[in-house]
Each structure stands twice: as structure tokens, then as C-alpha cells.
Amino acid sequence: MRPILACQTMLFSADGASLERAYRIRLETLCKKGFQLMGSAVEKRYESTLPKIAIIGCGAAAREFCLPVLNRYRGFRNSVWLVDLSGPQAKSLASEFGVENYGSDYSCLPDDLAAAFITTPHHLHAEQAIHFLNQGQSVFVEKPLAMSALEVTNMIAAAEAGRATLMVNNCRRLFPSYCAIASKLHATEFGNIRAIRICDGSPFEWKSVSDFYLKHADQAKGVFLDRGAHTLDLICWWLSSFNETPQVVEALWDAMGGQEASMDVQLTCGSTVVELAFSRLFKLQNRYTVECDTATISGRLFNPTSIEITRQGKRQVVHVAKPRGYHEHAWQLIDNFIGVVRQTEEPFFKAIDVAPSISLIEEAYRKANAFDMPWYSSDPNIPWLRQQFSGQLSHNVFK
Numbered sequence: 110m111r112p113i114l115a116c117q118t119m120l121f122s123a124d125g126a127s128l129e130r131a132y133r134i135r136l137e138t139l140c141k142k143g144f145q146l147m148g149s150a151v152e153k154r155y156e157s158t159l160p161k162i163a164i165i166g167c168g169a170a171a172r173e174f175c176l177p178v179l180n181r182y183r184g185f186r187n188s189v190w191l192v193d194l195s196g197p198q199a200k201s202l203a204s205e206f207g208v209e210n211y212g213s214d215y216s217c218l219p220d221d222l223a224a225a226f227i228t229t230p231h232h233l234h235a236e237q238a239i240h241f242l243n244q245g246q247s248v249f250v251e252k253p254l255a256m257s258a259l260e261v262t263n264m265i266a267a268a269e270a271g272r273a274t275l276m277v278n279n280c281r282r283l284f285p286s287y288c289a290i291a292s293k294l295h296a297t298e299f300g301n302i303r304a305i306r307i308c309d310g311s312p313f314e315w316k317s318v319s320d321f322y323l324k325h326a327d328q329a330k331g332v333f334l335d336r337g338a339h340t341l342d343l344i345c346w347w348l349s350s351f352n353e354t355p356q357v358v359e360a361l362w363d364a365m366g367g368q369e370a371s372m373d374v375q376l377t378c379g380s381t382v383v384e385l386a387f388s389r390l391f392k393l394q395n396r397y398t399v400e401c402d403t404a405t406i407s408g409r410l411f412n413p414t415s416i417e418i419t420r421q422g423k424r425q426v427v428h429v430a431k432p433r434g435y436h437e438h439a440w441q442l443i444d445n446f447i448g449v450v451r452q453t454e455e456p457f458f459k460a461i462d463v464a465p466s467i468s469l470i471e472e473a474y475r476k477a478n479a480f481d482m483p484w485y486s487s488d489p490n491i492p493w494l495r496q497q498f499s500g501q502l503s504h505n506v507f508k
């Protein structure tokens with residue numbers, strides 16, 4: 110067994126603590142190494158022919174993340190199969206990138222397909238990933254990995270049964286800034302973590318081709334699953350060296366039976382308090398603050414290359430890498446997946462590493478209550494509205 114796989118397997122054994130630490134260090138080293146893999150080494154990888162790969166879902170994620178990377182490889186035009194429920198959508202993306210094979214169902218796929226990217230709406234990730242994993246084909250799923258912990262369990266079981274690799278596009282794990290924070294926290298460089306605060310909010314501007322994000326609560330839930338898939342994963346990763354598991358204390362939202370556009374979540378992990386705010390309506394501060402015993406680490410949420418450290422009232426900006434765009438981290442992870450499919454690389458991280466965040470997201474949704482919205486409760490029209498919408502609104506805001 111190769112070293113990292115050995116570490117991952119033993120991570121769940123009885124004597125987990127020291128092995129878990131060894132695994133984490135290995136993981137952080139791999140992420141850093143991946144980030145440093147530039148220049149000729151990167152160019153060389155594109156000289157070899159791409160394995161046969163399917164992309165399921167031909168919307169914005171396929172266009173922005175997968176195809177710009179895959180088309181750097183030799184044989185790209187004949188090695189990629191584009192599948193979308195909408196035939197015209199598959200055709201349109203195929204013609205944009207010069208891909209020869211496309212269709213509206215799996216019947217167009219070759220028997221010797223090596224791997225698949227799942228870039229469909231959230232609620233399809235588990236079912237579609239399992240389809241390919243069962244056939245022994247490795248899968249790279251867009252985030253969120255799945256809608257529930259049960260789906261994650263089933264996906265991981267399918268990957269094990271099919272002896273295939275399951276990866277997920279939680280590409281913020283590759284931000285050098287976040288890797289640096291993880292290293293410092295795991296080494297307890299600044300003592301214990303007292304509090305983590307993250308605000309993540311901006312009006313919805315992602316150019317998705319379908320309406321699932323905003324119109325179908327059953328397919329996407331709301332802002333918390335969308336943005337929280339990254340943020341909660343960071344929290345779980347950063348707190349992973351402590352023996353405690355993060356728990357949801359309170360979750361407040363504005364869903365009223367549909368999709369939430371704002372959600373505030375409070376967690377605890379031992380004595381650490383975590384406060385999170387998400388919005389799709391407004392631009393929030395979009396910063397993180399990690400308050401430790403002897404210093405506070407903070408920074409802009411989407412800044413992958415520098416962090417701020419404040420000690421005894423003095424703030425220092427630490428540049429941990431050269432400036433780099435958001436998409437490049439996703440592209441780097443996709444390159445890594447191709448290397449994994451070819452069996453020339455180990456995964457920077459696997460889907461199983463992200464599993465705790467999906468459980469936490471599910472718990473927060475289960476516990477969510479409405480924000481205090483006095484503009485509803487004090488409105489004299491409310492009794493009439495309650496009557497009109499009786500049975501249609503599952504939420505208690507009109508009670």
C-alpha cells in the first residue's frame with residue numbers, strides 16, 4: 110500500500126491520534142507541493158494523452174473549471190464525452206471547446222471510460238457519482254459533495270467497492286493562505302483556538318445555465334449549502350487536530366419553506382466558538398478571523414495568498430505565495446485528479462476528508478429556525494396571508 114493510502118486507512122483505526130497527525134502533515138505537504146508544481150513539470154503533464162473522461166452536466170462549472178484544464182492535454186477532442194440532460198446544452202459546449210463526443214444520456218459513453226466529472230445540480234451528485242464508482246471509474250464531484258451524510262456514506266462505500274477514487278472540488282483547501290493557517294493551528298503555534306468568525310456574502314452572480322440554485326429548494330437548498338460547502342469544510346479541517354467534533358448550537362435563516370438567502374450559524378468545538386454568516390442578498394465583510402490564545406489570524410475570505418497576524422496589538426501581513434486566481438486552484442485540483450486516474454499521482458485530498466462538513470451542514474439545516482422578522486409579525490395583513498397560504502408555507506414565520 111502506498112504511504113498516503115496507508116495513513117488514510119489507519120486514520121480510522123483505534124489508535125487514531127498520532128496517525129491522524131501524520132496524515133494531516135502529509136496532506137498539507139502534498140497541497141503545498143501541488144501548488145509549487147509549476148513551469149516545465151506542469152507543461153510536461155500535458156504532453157501525454159488524456160484518459161477517456163466523461164463530464165456529466167455541461168453548465169457553468171464544466172465550462173469554467175473542467176474544460177479549460179482538460180483541453181490542455183493531448184487528444185482532448187476525442188478523449189472527452191460531454192453529457193447533459195439538455196442535448197442542445199451538451200452540443201453547445203462541445204462546439205465551443207471542439208469536443209467531438211456528446212449526448213443527452215450515458216448511452217453515448219464508451220465502455221472503457223476511465224473517469225467522470227459530475228458537474229450537475231447538487232441533488233444529483235450522489236446518484237451520478239455512485240453510478241460511475243460502481244463500475245470502477247474514478248469520479249471528481251463538484252461541491253457540495255452531497256446533500257446528506259447518508260449520501261456521502263453511500264458514495265464512499267461505492268468508491269471502496271469499485272476500487273475507485275472519489276475526489277471533490279473543495280478547491281479552497283489548496284489556497285496557500287488556508288494551508289498556512291491549517292499548519293499554524295495544527296501545530297498550536299498560537300495556543301488554543303478561542304473563536305472563529307467568518308462572513309461570506311455577496312449577491313448571487315454565478316452564471317449558471319439552469320435555474321436550480323434559486324428556484325428548486327429540493328435540488329439545491331440555499332446559500333448555506335452552496336457557500337457553506339467550502340466554509341464548513343475549512344472549519345472542520347482547521348479544527349481537525351482537536352479531539353472535539355464541531356456541534357451546531359444555533360442556526361437562523363430566512364427560508365420560510367423555500368430556499369434561504371441568509372443564514373447565520375453558531376457552532377462550538379470544545380471551548381472554541383464559531384460564528385458564521387452567509388448571505389446571497391448583500392455583500393458582507395467577507396473576512397475570516399481566527400482568535401487564538403496569543404495571536405489573531407485574519408484575512409479576506411477570497412485572498413489565497415496572504416494572511417494577517419495580529420500579536421500584542423501589532424498587525425503583520427504575511428505573504429505566503431504569489432498572487433493567483435480563484436479558478437487556478439480548481440484547475441490544479443483537476444490536474445491532480447487526472448494524475449490520480451493515470452496512477453501517477455496521489456490525491457491532494459479525498460472526498461472522505463470533506464465528509465464531516467456535510468454532516469455539520471445537515472445538522473444546521475435540521476436545527477434551523479427563522480430569524481426574528483418583526484416586519485412580518487407586526488403587519489396587520491399577516492392573518493390574511495396566513496389564511497391565503499395555509500398549507501403552502503412549511504415554516505413557522507406566520508404563526
Ligand SMILES: NC(=O)c1ccc[n+]([C@@H]2O[C@H](COP(=O)([O-])OP(=O)(O)OC[C@H]3O[C@@H](n4cnc5c(N)ncnc54)[C@H](O)[C@@H]3O)[C@@H](O)[C@H]2O)c1
Pocket residue numbers: 165166167168169170171192193194195198228229230231233251252253278279280315316317318319320321335439
Ligand atoms: N467548486 C466551486 O467553487 C463551484 C463553483 C460553481 C459551481 N459549483 C458546483 O457545480 C455544480 C453545477 O453548477 P453549475 O453552476 O455548473 O450549474 P449549471 O446550472 O450552470 O449547470 C448544470 C447543468 O447540469 C445539467 N443537468 C441537470 N440535470 C442533469 C442530469 N440529470 N444529467 C445531466 N445533466 C443534467 C443542466 O442541464 C445544466 O446544463 C453545482 O453543484 C455547484 O455547486 C462549484
